[in-house]
Amino acid sequence: MSELRLTPAALLVWVVLLSVAVEVPLIGVLCICFAAACAQGLRHPGQALLLFALGSCALVLGSVRADQDPGLSYTGTVIAEPTATKSGGWYVQVSVPGVSAPQAVFPRELEQVVRGSTVRVDGNTVESMAPPRGFSHTIAAHFRRNVEARTGPESHGLLPAMVLGDTAGQSEEERRVYIATGLSHLSVVSGANISLVTSTAFMLLRWAGCSPRWQVAGAVAVLLGFVALVGLGPSVLRAGMTGLVSLAAVAGSTRMQPAHALSLGVIALLLWRSDLAAQFGFALSVAATAGIVGCYPFIYSALARLGWPDVLTRAVAVAIAADVMTMPIVALMTGEVSLISVLANVLVEPATAPIRVLGVAAIAIPQLLYVLEPCAWWIYHVAYGAAALPVTTVRASPQAVLVGYGWVMVALYYLRTRV
Template sequence: MSILEITGTRERDDPAARVDWRLVPAAIVVWAAALLGLLVDWRCAALVGAAGFVVGVAVLARRAGRHSVWRRWIRRGAGWSLLLCGLASIAPLTLTLREAREDPLRAPAAAGSAAHLRVSISERPRPVFASGFGGRQGGVQAVVLSAQVRHARVADREVDSDGRVLLVAPAEKWADLLPGHEVEADGLLTSARPGELTVAALRVRGPPRVINEAPVWQRVADRLRDGLRAASGVLSPESAGLLPALVVGDTDSLPRRVIEEFRTTGMSHLLAVSGTNLAIVCVAVLLLLRAFRVGPRGAAVGSGLALVGFVVLAGPEPSVLRAGAMAAVGLIALALGRQRMALPALAASVIVLVLFDPALAVDFGFALSVLATGGLVLVAPRWADSLAARGMPRGIAEALAVPAAAHVVTAPVVAGMSGQVSVIAVLANLLAAPVVAPATVLGVLAALCAPVAPWLAEALVHLAGPEVWWLIMVGRHGAAVPGAAFDWPGGWWGGLLLMVLTVVTLAALRNRKLRVIVAAALTGLLIVLIPVRVIAPDWPPDGWTVAACDVGQGDAIVVATGERGSAVVVDTGPEAAPVAGCLGRLGVSDVPLLVLSHLHADHIGGLTAVLADRRVAAVAVGPVRAPEWAWHQVRGEAARAGVPVVQLGGGQRLSWPGLSIDVLGPAERVSYVDGEVTGTEINNGSLVLRAQTGAGSVLLTGDVELLAQAELLSSGVDLTADVLKVPHHGSRYTAPEFLAAIRPKIALISSGAGNRYGHPSPATVGQLTSGGAAVYRTDTGGDTAVVPGDTGPRAVARGSPRAPPR
């Protein structure tokens, strides 16, 4: 039995069966009505619905016509489905959108008012990582919860709202809530993002006050998920985090590095509950029932029960219900024994889901599920047939056709969502496909066994370990391929552009005369689109001594020690993947000292990646042990890696064969080690290092601001340097006198493209250039290395090597 036969997408008894399109126009009307109603104005939903109604009436009016095609469409219900879905868009859908748009909670949210809400939690808490909330990094410091308002009070005034709200809350206590919990919360209201059904967001203060417990099935499912997480602890940290993500979409313990690598290789769909998860479980049950000679309809019913159970395990929330509906499409086709029923089932699920929850119309995950299922139903069988007709074995043809079809039809949505297109996604998913099913099934069995037989659950997890390790290796090595993904315009227009190009390309490939032209054009585009930095210049440049890694809005500086593969690393950026990639490109395998200039999120976020993948002798910190959560995190990660934590102070000198480092600061006045301090105090407590390298002297300044700069100037230490790592990403809090004392020839600014802080400041860049420094920025030039030159150090930017310094 082939893959497509198992999933019900291949017609076995009637090869000439034709796809039934009659519900597709109605589904498009409902989806378009909700989409435009949310993105433009709620009245658009009524207009689209009216248009669908009129078209439906027109189709029905042709009942007496002589054209057999029209009569067949009428008999099949295309006209009635358009008419009814048009009415549904005019009435309940439009009213829902209007109520959300005119919800009385929107006005106080726009004013930023304090509020007291009683809400019912709709979805499991989603973690917020470091760089996106309050400057915290590593682990889960905050969570986001979707909820429905039951009662609202703003400034001692009752507000009659039953709208949908988003809660941004501390992870402590809030992370333990489940769908169905009814809680009270206080906080500050903020406006919801446009184009959503959410009416307001609430930044919560304090723990939740629980009014009602979650339903029993939610508590049982939560216990099973906890059991899976506990059992997964027998694996390595990355594998232990990936298995729950693969099975039930639980990414709380998954390192950010793995998440980024999966995104680059087009495998991020494996980290969320999707139709794939449910289909795997259902097919496993189906094959078991078939082995016991249960008929197709009985097997489909058994698989349907497994589907319901898995939805409860993963959490019956909108995203999971969406995936369940998509997986049910294949089961319906299987039960009816006809491929042609798969598309009507898909269209019907779109209609029901969007009418039930109009917010799905603008949800990227919903679009991905629909398109992927449509690709499996419509595109994959044809491609598999075409490959088989050319002599390829059927199994191999289907193994290639399924991921290729899924990638092609979903690529426009992925491009619009992420702003990049993966050119390695099909190959990566093809390599991953053989182990996804066994790992998922073993994970589900482990979750079921964990509460009653933890030893058996751990044994099952051990069996899943090699499969999970293989997935991590596919993602890691795929992301390391030069040009694995290239930038693409984001948003709706970027996705639409790629969709048009994809359709035109596929249409042209059907014409024999155009295939050669299309192949030549695609080859030319690949040559143009592959970043120049992949092929020139060679990276890293020979003799590099210092490199500023492009880690986004953060710092990661690498200083060569003069020994092959060895370098001192100063700060690790906000996330794991960028610093790991930079060190890999530089060929750094040994880190005799990893310095954290201070403990802000954008400097310590990639610590785990450096500790996990390289030999690190010690982690060095300054006297400031704040924020407290970050200090605990650094100590914990170092302890798990078996690496000691040491403290550096002014006056110390460190040396290696080709490198010496003097610790210039912070000043002795910085004596506090923990507790609550301001961000400016933490910045001013940064370690300041002066390194002597083969290319000259380098001053590394962390994020020191005006006070610390003034103290360094008054201390009398030698600040002159050939190369300056500009303080605080080039912020405006940089004194001209400080820059004048350094007199750098090269200034390195580490900042993220389009960051919300306005870094680097034009005034700071102007002061540097007017002082004779060549300014290199990671947000425009990528990784930047300093090498010895005939007349002093020179810099080479990996991202734009031919761009002149600014």
């Protein structure tokens, strides 16, 4: 169980920063004392010291950053595509110089504001001052134009989103369809993007006969290059962390187990960006990765007894593993869960890998878009076909989801031991 030795520290850092975010730091102090006392009582003085040190560091950093207030009027940069809210307004995230956490703004009206725009915020009014600038935005605009010129309408919103996290071409209807079918994770730069790109580089370098050190160095270089392409937004930070965890798994290093790498990544990322502790997106990324790392082997061994083709068994096992961990969070966030997310994700799985790997190459070689268009067409029609079913989502509480998936795991355990 040595691969889990950093898990208590990662959870403690998360809880402490969350207590600061909700303005109840006393809970964080009590958690630090309790965790350190438990470790000491179990005769793990090193663990107790680590918990106390990291918990205290998180408490201090979180408290200092919580005091950073830009006021009601400030100038900043939009770090993610604005999203429409159910009340008819907009949700905009603005990065302000000198303030660690991005500011959330909810304007009623929004004009000419996209990711990368320089804006002036006055209360809940957001005014565009300058269009997006920089290397990543130039690349995104170039790729979007190539997609629109060479592919059908089904690909216009999906390909830029899957390759670069650029959702500017997606309509609100498309976004709702992807959310209802559990495919919205395809429209952001995720750990899957980075893990596939870096793993491909890793395997190519291994095939070329490079030493393990050069394989890892090459994969990290590809990771840094990919981040430069897509920009350093919130989803990219999460993707970088989960992608590095997947890279640790592909590397097969006995010194860095995936669970250990995940805990280390959570600690480092939360200490760097304390605001992530209170973001559902970060919780979903960590939960999905933890599910794949921890639950996938068990689920795969249970489903393997059914005699399905191995590629189908693996796809279903990954989808269930991610759903087991993320669905309670989704229920807490939205009050409902998708009934078709596992099916939809299994159906689109064969089409996602080519887009994520070849899509990066298509930025420089636009002729590859003709190869990728059928994959995007398939994902688009699976999403709309699934969304047209009579029932796609149901109202559910996190407790109900935990109970439901608890029985799923019991059934899989029975299948594993009896079949």
